[in-house]
Amino acid sequence: MNNPQNYAWQTPYMLALLDETSSPKGWRASPRRTFLIPRFDIFRIAGDDKPIWVESASTIDAARERARLLVDIFPGKYLIFDQTTGEKILILPNDTTIQ
Numbered sequence: 001m002n003n004p005q006n007y008a009w010q011t012p013y014m015l016a017l018l019d020e021t022s023s024p025k026g027w028r029a030s031p032r033r034t035f036l037i038p039r040f041d042i043f044r045i046a047g048d049d050k051p052i053w054v055e056s057a058s059t060i061d062a063a064r065e066r067a068r069l070l071v072d073i074f075p076g077k078y079l080i081f082d083q084t085t086g087e088k089i090l091i092l093p094n095d096t097t098i099q
Helices: 004-008 061-073
Strands: 028-029 036-038 040-045 053-056 077-082 088-091
Touching: 004 088, 028 088, 036 053, 036 061, 040 061, 053 061
Parallel strands: none
Antiparallel strands: 028 036, 040 053, 040 077, 077 088
């Protein structure tokens, strides 16, 4: 419990200084051991087809679930972007997923 790495995860904003080996699954650490960044970004596609960042998620399952919930609340197209691989997944209002 007195391990600084354990304590870092208890901070309000999860601004932990951890190395890559101790990063939780789905998160990537920057090369200089600074802040942990969620791997998946969720964007809403605006009427002019420009992406508007909505939020991030640490796993693909969490990102898909959140995007589908957003489609139900605010109908439209949503894009999930994987920061690690560059993969893009489009979530459409009619419950269609396009990769």
